Amino acid sequence: MPHQDFLRRLPESDRALRKRDRLQQRLHVDFWLLLLLLIITGGGLVVLFSAGDQSMATIKRQGIYFVLAYIAMFMVAQVPVHFMRRLAPWAYVAGVGLLVAVILVGVGAKGAQRWLSLGGFRFQPSEFMKLAMPIAIAAYLGQRHLPPVFKHVFFTLVLVAIPVVLIVKQPDLGTSILVAASGLMVLFFAGLSWRYIFAAVAAMLASLWPLWQFVLHDYQKKRVLTLLNPEADRLGAGWNIIQSKTAIGSGGVPGKGWLQGTQSHLDFLPEGHTDFIIAVLAEEFGLMGVLILLGLYLLIVLRGLTIAIRAQDSFGRLLAASITLTFFVYVFVNIGMVSGLLPVVGVPLPLVSQGGTSIVTLMTGFGILMAIATERRKVIR
């Protein structure tokens, strides 16, 4: 009874493939996705070893995060998709509650208040919201007729706006944009009319000036100005971007060789082990390394979209597509910022940059993808 519809399209003789499919089904694992993730996290450790001053402690810590993240992924992959859908409103409410708590009793540093501290354990609710948001919106829109009508679009926008405003207040512009994107993406995949999309883009362009004038903080404006002209403040705000472009450019096609990057090893490149790690990769492994990494990311994203297309219902489709697209946005924003295409916002390079929270969140997201991919298929007639 299950996947009849699906299997009919496969060659009858390929029994091995069917066997593999059944194994994937039982383990709730997507082998392609898992393989790509293993390659990228393994390669990431190699780059991190060089970027983190060849400290084994850094590698161990990152390794532990990876283990935890893979465990989280496998566990989330086991959760039935319909259960996620039912959990969605509660996750959303809990996420918003935590964000309010951050504003009230949060802790932070450098003028931003982003964490909740529970008995020494630090937790960043905006990170949780990155997943709660697409789940909630997908659950909401998945139950409606698609494409959504104006009323549903409006409610969706309200649902997106509440946590985003709370995150902007922290302030954490980078994360708020990503959270907003993960919600709006669902709207896009739900078939939001192109008229709305064009109108929104037009409105956004029109609001740039008031945004610049009244909303953005000075340090945020400075980042944008720095992007436009990094030479204006060579030793200050422009330093990071100049040094990272120098690292990338001097790597050339073959790169300077593993552990041979002068920009990173002589400390010219700041944040080489976190946000700017692709500059280390580009310096040491050259354009070849960059193309391989971009290729891997592209394959992951395309695999994610494939999973979304094959999902059983609208909720699965929307959620899988949103998670996948958000992942690509991370990739694009980070690499764009390090190579000087986008302003510097604090977005780590997914699966490669050092740091536990981002990895666990991402892998949890892939766990959701795997759950959707391996959902027992209903025959629809």
Add this chain to the structure above:
Amino acid sequence: MSEARQFKDHHREARLFFGRALFAAVIIVVLTGVLVVRFYSLQVTHHDDYVTQSDRNRVHVLPIPPTRGLIYDRNGELLAENRASYTLSIVHERVDDLGRTLSVLGELVEVSPTDIEKFNDQLRQRRRPFDAVPLRYNLTEEEIARLAVNEYRLDGVEVHAQLVRHYTHAELFAHTIGYVGRINERELTSFSEEQHQRYAGTHSIGKNGLERSYEDELLGTVGYQNVETNARGRVLRVLESSDPKPGKDLVLHLDTQLQQKAFEALEGHRGAVVAVDVKTGGVLAAVSAPSFDANLFVTGISFKDYRELNQSRDLPLFNRFLQGQYPPGSTVKPVIAMAGLHYDIVTPSDTVYDPGFYRLPNSSRLYRDWKRRGHGTKVDLKQAIAESCDTYFYDLGHNMGIDKMHAFGYQFGMGEKTGVDVPNERRGIWPSRDWKRGARGVAWYPGDNLNVAIGQGDVLATPMQLGVMVSTLASRGAHYRPHMVASVGGETVEPELINQVQVDDAHWDAILEAMEEVIHGTRGTARRIGQGAEYHMAGKTGTAQVVAIAQGEEYDSEALSERNRDHALFVGFAPYDDPQIAVAVLVENAESGSGAAAPVARKVFDAWLLDADNQAEEP
């Protein structure tokens, strides 16, 4: 909730989603393409630019300053050396919080308020960026160790061995060798591009004396090191280097012992002594007293020390033998007498009646002789010089006129810079009609002739000029440019004859005999210094008025304040038959050339001619 109850059109929704997913995939591929293009642009198109920039980041050219040339006296005694000294300096650009760094340093090593004041002064001056500014010199081993342990707290703080100039006889040679000091803002601005390169890594420059005039030779050639540094500027390895070439050593004509003796002979008086090698013009001693510790200036003198030196009434910083312009008084008489003989104004046997004063024709003004009763009825040339008879020279000056006196004296270097190899020389005044018209705006009066003939009035000369003058007399007309440096980097500096005074031998005999009579004659003004001498000398005393004595008044030393008393002068040479050393002595406000200045010369002669050590060194 009406629509929820309706059937969802799953196929339509799936198709719709497929379209959107396809669109997203296209966007993703396009954006990935943008990234690829971006990296291609950075890593391929602009690769070379970024390689250059990356190298410029990590590779720095560090200049290696050359070792400054050493300075020796004629006997090979080291006068100016370079001592290794551990210096603590701060690169301001690499320090986040200077106040905090200074306070941390204050806990680790002794930093006096003067050090901080000097440091701040230098910080305010324009510097090369990332140039280390010294805070403390002469760190002890213990201090170096303490700094090394705390290095991690002290970004931008550097300790390095530096060669610092040291003068072994700092006070004795302060006015001849001079001193080096830190390159200041004014010097830095005036540097040419080439000089900026030559002085890369060098912090000091000759400020005064030989250190300044031989700066180019002493400096040497800068070396370079290409080093790889990290972002904090710490040097990780040396990629390539070229060695610096040390500066050339100087060997001086000056003799430390003679210099010492001359200095001591002044017995604490303000004054100057110049001793010249008659045969070469080499300066054997040049003393200006009081002097100062030249080492104070090397690492930057403190404001307090400088004020003390600068405001002292005794003017220790003032170079008396080169910049002090004094009326030479009677010391010019041999030259005036020689001019008289040369121009046939007088013969050695002509005599003058000296009643104790001289009166110009048709004038009531009396020009007094220093001796109230006069020198007798028949004063000839020899007596006039030996006893320093003013009346004889009034008469001679009147008969000869300024033009001849000026032209003749000029050949002995009067009124012109001697050209000695120490900077900031003054030229004195050897008056002429033109000079007076230009400087005073009035015509030449007959009375002026009389003043010039006895070295008074407008006549001014530096002790160095007097040394050259007497040396020219001693050598029978060989007027050498005086010079302190005998060899530069092993190459001998050849004596330079400026001119040869052409006068009959008989005239030289007459004048030199008269000068011998000054010391060895029974009535010579300096006969006291001739007593017990193992060799014969010749010379001339001088006593120069500092303030004019009004007509009809007499010089009363008691009534005059100490600073207004007459200067005592003496010029002379020895031995008489084979002149080797010529000496000019000036003792400020010591009143008597014979009593105060001549004995100094005798001590210098003795030291030079009798000291066994010096004789042994003579070639």
